[in-house]
Amino acid sequence: MKPALISWALSGGAAVSVGFARFGYALILPAMQTDLGLNYAQAGWLNTANALGYLLGALLTLLCVSRWGNRRLFVAGLALTTAALLASGMTHHFHLITLFRFLAGFGAAGAFICGGVLSGVVGTHAIVIFFSGGGVGMLATGALLPWLFDAAGPAAWTWAWIACAAICAPLSWAAIAAMRGIAEPSTPGMRAPWPWRPCLPEFTAYFLFGLGYIAYMTFIVAWLRKALAPAISVAATTSIMWSLLGVMTLLAPLIWRPVFNGRRNGWPMAASMTVLAVGAALPLAFPTLAGLWLSAALVGSSVFMVPSAATAFVKTNLPRPAWGSALAVATSLFALGQTIGPVAAGWLSDLTGSLSMGLAASAAVLVIGALIAMTQKPLESQ
Template sequence: MSISERSAAMGAAERRPWLVLLGLALGLCITNGFARFAYGLLLPAMKSELGWSYAQAGWLNTANALGYLGGAVLTMLLISRISPSRLFSFGIVTTTLALLVTGYDPALWWQTLWRVLAGVFGALSFSSGGALAAQLFTDNPRKNALAIAFLFGFGGGSGIVLAGGALPLMLEWYGPASWPKGWYLVGIACVVFAPLSLWASESLRPPRQGRAPRHPALPLLRMVPEIAGYAAFGLGYIVYMTFLSAWMTEQGSGGGLIAAVWALLGVCLCISPFVWRPVFARFATGVPLAMILACIAVGSGLAVIYPSGPGLVVSAVVFGLSVFMAPGAVTNFTRHNLPMESWGAAISLFTVVFAISQTVGPVAAGWLGDASGDIGNGLLAAAVLGVGAVVALMQRRIG
């Protein structure tokens, strides 16, 4: 693309910033809502049909998390050499291909391979997407806060609404053996969403510079509470997302209730940006992340303490209104406290920390479920999230 074409694309971002934001959010719908969480919906059927233990089922999400970790590290290494828009676009295309082929073969090695690759490719878009969204509405703090929250809330939430409203019902109608069709449906949805996402990322790609600028070093010691709180988020939230359907199935919930709870969860994720926008706009400290972690802890605990229909509904509402705002909180913290040249590196660092912590959660919960015969024990991650909230509250504004 020539410099004039790139300048025209940047002009499109200034003229139609909300459409650009929607495209970025649909990209996260692919790499976050579909690539990472559709597995939780298909897990009960795959476990039943393929004879997996809880540890094997948890391993596949850990494999995805390991791939995500690799992608996050790769993004951190490349973000100063390759523009975030290029990384975002590459991640969208490759994640779509990975999801399309996941249902081709039930062998554990095949499933592991594509869960790993979906994690690698998805992390490229997730890390760079936050840096892209932070470029929108830079002269309007309230709109900028909404853009960051919308990216993560609507981006992941829309994928869960679509997948959560369709996949459990499809499995109930066609039986557990239809799980490969679920992956094909997810892949087709990605193909539909990808064009607008690619256009949006291109709209935020600046003209090529002659020499890459040197980025200032991150003030890591002064960011420790925020980093530690985000690590607690990665460790605690993924257990709920991985085993919620399996837990509901063990409690005797039918496909209709499972679909309703996941759809409600997704709807709450979609509207969560509007709930948290005032908090993001007001605070540049660790307060937003601390509040979010506390809410996630409450939502996680409710699913175990009150596993009936009403309890699960309240759990989905509290959890859904908060969980995808944690990435928005650290992106907002980055936007308020660091120069623009450091945004990509800082968000990549947060993503690496998050990726490391979330590799532990699913497989540890699966082992605990196998040992106790009750996967509900694996959902008790509220204490970890609560500790993370206290630590994040210690984060002060930088400079």
């Protein structure tokens, strides 16, 4: 594979593990709720199950990356995630769907963490490209799924999961092919110590990112159906919004390059979380199509820049053998927040009878995280 294509092909790992496995759920959720009769807490629980799998996968990556290496875990994660998406479309049983959402998250953790580490070997710009690959999944699902449901009805959610798996297969193949040209950054059997206390502001902010962003990505489609329908075409609005999210995610590497270049402190994370918080709050302040479009543009341009910032921080402040372990710790904290976020937002929405309350709380959490990230200073040279 040509060197110029490696970063983009590797980003297929982010598309599979996040764009389809995690964010695709937001588009499929309304149809699942209608067809299966789910309340908001149950809908949030399915995403929490995915996040629990992600958390366990992150912890396993922390324990095993020094023994098995990033490359093996990357391949295994992509294979498991794709298989779990396929299985999700083959049952109507709530508990089985929960299991497959869990397995999709479990596999996605290894693919996402280790893919980020491998992109760091290529360079800092490759890190941003890798995480922006999640926009491929968002663009594809946004362009296809709303029209599928409009034509075939809510019962077509099973076919939506199967279609996602069918697209993930070639993306996984491309990412694995790109990985073959990247050297393994970890030394088998060797653990590299690294100072975790000085990293607390960055990692705490990353936890709050997981806690805050997931409510928007889980419930925004359900919110627009409640707040803007029947004044709009739901299929067209959803498709445009999700496609805009995906397009802005793909443009994000160009937009954020000046912010990331040469910075070893917490400002890249603080800036991206601030933009994300504004984007998440906009539909509540301006419940119009214009507000929704601007919200999608801001969220799409920033949501994958937060994990990019965490990965770039680790890469520029810690020795290479410690990258896998440090990112696994950071991702475990992120996954813990992501585990709590959906069910908490769903519970709050059920309690108040309004999705807006859950979305407002998530925006507030993101602002707090941005303020904490501002306090992160560069670590002493290792």
